[in-house]
Amino acid sequence: GESVGLHLPTLSVQEGDNSIINCAYSNSASDYFIWYKQESGKGPQFIIDIRSNMDKRQGQRVTVLLNKTVKHLSLQIAATQPGDSAVYFCAENGYSGGSNYKLTFGKGTLLTVNP
Amino acid sequence: DADVTQTPRNRITKTGKRIMLECSQTKGHDRMYWYRQDPGLGLRLIYYSFDVKDINKGEISDGYSVSRQAQAKFSLSLESAIPNQTALYFCATSDERGVTDTQYFGPGTRLTVL
Numbered sequence: 001g002e003s004v005g006l007h008l009p010t011l012s013v014q015e016g017d018n019s020i021i022n023c024a025y026s027n028s029a030s031d032y033f034i035w036y037k038q039e040s041g042k043g044p045q046f047i048i049d050i051r052s053n054m055d056k057r058q059g060q061r062v063t064v065l066l067n068k069t070v071k072h073l074s075l076q077i078a079a080t081q082p083g084d085s086a087v088y089f090c091a092e093n094g095y096s097g098g099s100n101y102k103l104t105f106g107k108g109t110l111l112t113v114n115p
Numbered sequence: 116d117a118d119v120t121q122t123p124r125n126r127i128t129k130t131g132k133r134i135m136l137e138c139s140q141t142k143g144h145d146r147m148y149w150y151r152q153d154p155g156l157g158l159r160l161i162y163y164s165f166d167v168k169d170i171n172k173g174e175i176s177d178g179y180s181v182s183r184q185a186q187a188k189f190s191l192s193l194e195s196a197i198p199n200q201t202a203l204y205f206c207a208t209s210d211e212r213g214v215t216d217t218q219y220f221g222p223g224t225r226l227t228v229l
Contacts (some may be wrong), residue, residue: 032216036220041220041222041223043119043207043220043221043223044158044205044220045220046217046218046219049217089157089158093216102160103160103216103218104129104158105158106157106181107155107156107157108157109150112161
């Protein structure tokens with residue numbers, strides 16, 4: 001079956017370092033990928049997205065890389081700050097019939113930023 | 116996100132009770148979703164609705180029902196709550212954009228069934 005998973009369940013970094021969170025996906029037909037951030041006690045918050053016709057997209061301090069050859073997605077956070085501590089989810093939007101797409105979430109990576 | 120609100124935020128109930136979780140949105144989106152989040156299992160889709168007259172089951176709909184009262188309101192009911200329905204419940208909304216269907220989440224409801 002289709003799945004979206006993460007290589008590491010936890011990641012601990014020092015404040016100011018760069019963070020890299022990885023995600024593997026198995027549906028080669030997925031066209032769209034999203035990273036969400038979930039802080040404690042809150043709902044997932046959209047961070048950045050990327051279409052399958054791109055291999056890199058940059059936002060403010062965040063970059064998403066897509067490698068379709070190995071079906072791998074990563075989120076890079078530059079100069080990680082304590083406020084970046086959260087669980088990060090990748091999600092893929094795969095075709096589910098008709099004109100509809102279904103969002104499938106990975107299980108999440110807990111990022112802890114040490115001062 | 117204040118654009119998507121959920122009530123109640125926390126609820127403790129007993130086995131066998133009927134529970135309703137409510138979701139409202141001011142984003143003007145047609146699509147609404149209910150998810151359940153359990154530790155180690157990520158987000159799992161319970162039900163979704165692409166417009167007021169459209170209701171679809173997700174991957175774990177057993178034991179749940181929904182009602183789309185209006186474009187802005189989507190409620191989730193547990194007809195007879197059981198302890199393994201203890202979880203975090205999230206409502207989400209999205210525009211009808213086909214492949215780039217980004218979902219926006221509410222703050223969640225923590226439900227405990229004793």
